[in-house]
Amino acid sequence: MSTYSAPLKDMQFAIKELVGLDEVAALPGCGEVSAGLVDAVLAEAAKFAQEVLDPLNRSGDRQGARLADGKVIVPDGFDKAYRQFIEAGWNGLSGQPEFGGQGLPHIVAMPVQEMWNSANMAFCLCPMLTSGVLEALHVHGTPQQQKTYLPRLTAGEWAGTMNLTEPQAGSDLSAVRTRAVPEGDHYRIHGTKIFITWGEHDMAENIIHLVLARTPGAPEGVKGISLFIVPKFLVNADGSLGERNDVRCVSLEHKLGIHASPTCVLAYGDGKGAVGFLVGEENRGLEYMFTMMNHARLGVGMEGVALAERAYQHALEYAKTRVQGREIGQRSGDRVTIIHHPDVRRMLMSMKAQTEAMRALAYFAAAVLDRAKRHPDEQERRRHQALIDLLTPIVKGWCTEQSVEVATTGIQVHGGMGFVEETGAAQFLRDARITTIYEGTTGIQANDLIGRKVAFEQGATAKAVIAAMRAVDGELAKHAELAAIRASLTAGMRAVEEATDWLVATYPADAKAAAACAVPYLKLFGIVAGGWQMARAALIAQSRLEAKEGDADFYRAKLVTARFYADHILPQAAALGHTVVNGADSVLALDPAGF
Amino acid sequence: MKVLVTVKRVIDPYVKVRVKSDGSGVETANVKMTMNPFCEIAVEQAVRMKEAGVASEIVAVSIGVQQCQETLRTAMAMGADRGILVETAGEVQPLAVAKVLKAIVDKEQPKLVIMGKQAIDDDSNQSGQMLAALLGWPQAAFISSITVNGETADVTREIDGGLEKLTVRLPAVVTADLRLNEPRYVTLPNIMKAKKKPLEVMKPDALGVDIAPRLTILKVQEPPKRGAGVKVADVKELVAKLRNEAKVI
Numbered sequence: 001m002s003t004y005s006a007p008l009k010d011m012q013f014a015i016k017e018l019v020g021l022d023e024v025a026a027l028p029g030c031g032e033v034s035a036g037l038v039d040a041v042l043a044e045a046a047k048f049a050q051e052v053l054d055p056l057n058r059s060g061d062r063q064g065a066r067l068a069d070g071k072v073i074v075p076d077g078f079d080k081a082y083r084q085f086i087e088a089g090w091n092g093l094s095g096q097p098e099f100g101g102q103g104l105p106h107i108v109a110m111p112v113q114e115m116w117n118s119a120n121m122a123f124c125l126c127p128m129l130t131s132g133v134l135e136a137l138h139v140h141g142t143p144q145q146q147k148t149y150l151p152r153l154t155a156g157e158w159a160g161t162m163n164l165t166e167p168q169a170g171s172d173l174s175a176v177r178t179r180a181v182p183e184g185d186h187y188r189i190h191g192t193k194i195f196i197t198w199g200e201h202d203m204a205e206n207i208i209h210l211v212l213a214r215t216p217g218a219p220e221g222v223k224g225i226s227l228f229i230v231p232k233f234l235v236n237a238d239g240s241l242g243e244r245n246d247v248r249c250v251s252l253e254h255k256l257g258i259h260a261s262p263t264c265v266l267a268y269g270d271g272k273g274a275v276g277f278l279v280g281e282e283n284r285g286l287e288y289m290f291t292m293m294n295h296a297r298l299g300v301g302m303e304g305v306a307l308a309e310r311a312y313q314h315a316l317e318y319a320k321t322r323v324q325g326r327e328i329g330q331r332s333g334d335r336v337t338i339i340h341h342p343d344v345r346r347m348l349m350s351m352k353a354q355t356e357a358m359r360a361l362a363y364f365a366a367a368v369l370d371r372a373k374r375h376p377d378e379q380e381r382r383r384h385q386a387l388i389d390l391l392t393p394i395v396k397g398w399c400t401e402q403s404v405e406v407a408t409t410g411i412q413v414h415g416g417m418g419f420v421e422e423t424g425a426a427q428f429l430r431d432a433r434i435t436t437i438y439e440g441t442t443g444i445q446a447n448d449l450i451g452r453k454v455a456f457e458q459g460a461t462a463k464a465v466i467a468a469m470r471a472v473d474g475e476l477a478k479h480a481e482l483a484a485i486r487a488s489l490t491a492g493m494r495a496v497e498e499a500t501d502w503l504v505a506t507y508p509a510d511a512k513a514a515a516a517c518a519v520p521y522l523k524l525f526g527i528v529a530g531g532w533q534m535a536r537a538a539l540i541a542q543s544r545l546e547a548k549e550g551d552a553d554f555y556r557a558k559l560v561t562a563r564f565y566a567d568h569i570l571p572q573a574a575a576l577g578h579t580v581v582n583g584a585d586s587v588l589a590l591d592p593a594g595f
Numbered sequence: 596m597k598v599l600v601t602v603k604r605v606i607d608p609y610v611k612v613r614v615k616s617d618g619s620g621v622e623t624a625n626v627k628m629t630m631n632p633f634c635e636i637a638v639e640q641a642v643r644m645k646e647a648g649v650a651s652e653i654v655a656v657s658i659g660v661q662q663c664q665e666t667l668r669t670a671m672a673m674g675a676d677r678g679i680l681v682e683t684a685g686e687v688q689p690l691a692v693a694k695v696l697k698a699i700v701d702k703e704q705p706k707l708v709i710m711g712k713q714a715i716d717d718d719s720n721q722s723g724q725m726l727a728a729l730l731g732w733p734q735a736a737f738i739s740s741i742t743v744n745g746e747t748a749d750v751t752r753e754i755d756g757g758l759e760k761l762t763v764r765l766p767a768v769v770t771a772d773l774r775l776n777e778p779r780y781v782t783l784p785n786i787m788k789a790k791k792k793p794l795e796v797m798k799p800d801a802l803g804v805d806i807a808p809r810l811t812i813l814k815v816q817e818p819p820k821r822g823a824g825v826k827v828a829d830v831k832e833l834v835a836k837l838r839n840e841a842k843v844i
């Protein structure tokens with residue numbers, strides 16, 4: 001059984017060398033950020049993840065959250081770990097300084113989140129949802145609401161949840177039916193929300209639910225949904241906790257994975273109606289939700305990276321200990337550990353290469369988000385906002401889909417022992433499986449990508465990204481050693497470019513045909529963007545090796561990994577490109593009755 | 596009461612240590628480093644004393660390469676008030692460490708010095724004892740508890756035969772054993788604050804201390820690999836093997 005060990009070297013490489021910490025540190029409000037601070041924060045977070053969260057991952061999975069008399073009982077040890085987590089101040093990492101947060105940029109927060117998720121994703125969902133509520137209220141709350149809720153949420157004394165989904169309203173939130181009836185300075189909420197992550201528990205003193213609901217006479221569809229704060233315990237004027245609000249957890253889902261995270265059915269207003277407070281203006285709730293959705297979606301993409309890393313570490317340890325067979329071509333001699341077999345090495349390399357590529361792209365996106373938010377120049381902010389808007393569905397969709405594949409490969413490395421639960425390899429697959437579903441399924445991410453992010457602006461940002469990729473080509477051309485990487489990236493870029501042109505041309509006339517292969521397009525973009533980051537990593541590694549600087553073993557491994565990515569992963573781009581451009585007809589030719 | 600704590604930067608205990616190919620020592624380049632776990636316990640003890648109102652100021656000292664500043668920052672994130680790095684290029688042996696620390700103690704005049712009982716890299720277990728001798732102060736090594744009562748401290752020492760309770764006059768040097776306490780997790784706000792605490796860097800020359808090594812390391816090598824075991828037929832054979840081959844009975 002492996003224990004989690006934070007991949008600090010690769011994280012630091014990605015932050016400092018690949019993404020460029022210095023540039024982010026120069027942004028307004030990042031004065032405290034330095035290489036030394038990042039090292040200290042990562043080292044302490046690693047310790048906490050490894051020593052406190054990781055040991056509860058498997059027990060949490062086995063025990064699961066339970067419901068008894070309307071109360072959620074969390075797995076053993078979660079309560080204490082949560083207390084330690086908030087006492088150590090981790091909840092406030094990226095919170096606003098005015099409310100007690102540390103205001104650290106995403107480029108620092110991302111790797112820390114990766115560690116929490118690798119160590120214990122089910123646990124980590126609780127603070128992650130709190131940070132979603134924090135962000136929504138920071139941007140859209142009134143000063144009074146901010147004063148009431150933000151300090152306690154930042155500290156983690158109170159937790160937050162997101163209440164969008166209802167039985168008839170999942171991907172399509174315009175179907176939300178929960179009602180909100182005005183009554184004095186508040187509203188009364190009635191309705192049922194399902195699938196609410198950490199919707200009820202006692203780890204925090206209070207839970208602040210953000211709830212989508214309709215007011216009487218609101219327009220149909222997405223333009224008639226408002227956003228409400230519904231605290232589990234109402235908050236008195238002096239900040240103390242008052243009456244228990246009319247919201248109850250009526251059941252928990254039995255799930256494939258993240259067993260330790262309670263997924264609740266919440267009943268609002270079985271009695272007089274739950275007291276809710278409007279956020280911003282009526283009918284603009286969905287718009288508010290979407291301002292923070294980008295951030296949350298990047299966070300789920302990060303969960304994908306984290307689980308891929310964890311599955312890789314687990315498989316690697318098994319591959320180094322399990323003895324089976326002899327080296328290929330040897331009839332006698334000692335039996336060897338399975339890592340000696342070429343196919344096992346191939347599996348491990350594919351896990352490693354994809355994980356590193358995903359990490360590189362996710363951290364790159366985090367730095368883009370920092371610039372979009374903090375850059376002093378308005379035009380730069382807008383440019384980076386367009387870029388992060390494009391990258392968000394890619395990071396969310398691609399990193400989570402690949403994490404499922406990586407976790408599956410991890411099971412394969414274990415052979416039969418991967419299929420039985422004792423080895424723990426299966427948990428990573430079961431946990432990874434949710435990441436492609438919540439915060440918008442891969443299908444929804446892909447629709448967002450091809451529609452709002454590519455077709456509507458005639459592929460302008462997508463082409464800017466392709467141009468940035470092309471800029472690496474000149475550098476690659478200078479190193480004969482990197483020729484294979486260069487050739488593979490060139491082919492990949494061509495595939496994205498052709499597919500983008502096709503989408504831009506097709507979407508306005510035939511959106512259905514464009515949507516038919518939206519997911520292959522998303523994967524194509526992800527694979528090539530990952531290849532772009534790996535090529536950049538290879539360039540850095542090559543120049544460090546030539547200059548004889550730093551850790552030569554690390555850089556040599558990075559070169560090999562980038563080469564593997566170029567030989568084994570990037571070539572998939574051409575096939576996906578073919579599918580995007582040619583595949584719509586056969587998707588749509590059979591009508592529903594024909595199935 | 597001013598307390599001085601010492602912190603050493605060592606290879607992370609979870610890292611597999613490799614011997615350098617030329618046998619001159621162990622590989623430390625590009626290896627994850629951390630605070631010596633026994634030093635962590637020493638810092639934690641000082642911080643608890645400060646929280647209890649017994650200590651008024653905590654000064655953390657490290658001796659070694661420039662990167663020891665990170666280790667001092669960790670000590671400050673745990674609660675030390677300021678740091679002193681005595682910067683050296685290479686290896687510093689226990690006697691030199693004790694001499695450097697004596698010079699610092701002379702300057703700082705703490706009432707208590709808390710050190711780790713040993714560093715997990717070379718396991719020398721000497722610096723604390725040598726420092727006490729050079730200062731002519733009382734010492735209590737391997738302590739698992741300490742209570743300060745004005746001008747004395749009651750300590751429990753972990754010795755081979757069990758526990759020994761002593762009262763030492765202050766100022767004194769004590770060295771921390773594993774059971775003294777369980778160090779806290781550093782909090783994020785304190786990591787941020789530690790960046791702003793004063794950290795003084797000085798060279799051994801400035802303290803008038805000669806740190807030239809007195810011992811020569813001839814060769815460092817891996818411990819021999821354990822061979823495969825053998826099955827014995829009965830107790831008689833086992834006893835014979837223990838007597839004749841292992842020569843332990």
Ligand SMILES: Cc1cc2nc3c(=O)[nH]c(=O)nc-3n(C[C@H](O)[C@H](O)[C@H](O)COP(=O)(O)OP(=O)(O)OC[C@H]3O[C@@H](n4cnc5c(N)ncnc54)[C@H](O)[C@@H]3O)c2cc1C
Nearest residue numbers: 162163164165170171195196197263437438439440441443
């Ligand atoms: C463990 C767990 C935790 C969750 N946590 C929360 C939470 O905290 N808060 C919350 O509000 N919700 C939460 N959810 C709900 C989650 O966000 C939804 O399940 C998800 O958005 C999908 O909605 P759905 O389940 O209704 O599926 P559906 O929308 O019915 O989708 C079914 C299939 O149809 C596809 N599909 C649907 N519409 C389209 C379309 N327009 N184009 C292409 N394909 C489409 C989907 O991709 C999917 O493959 C959670 C769900 C789970 C399982």
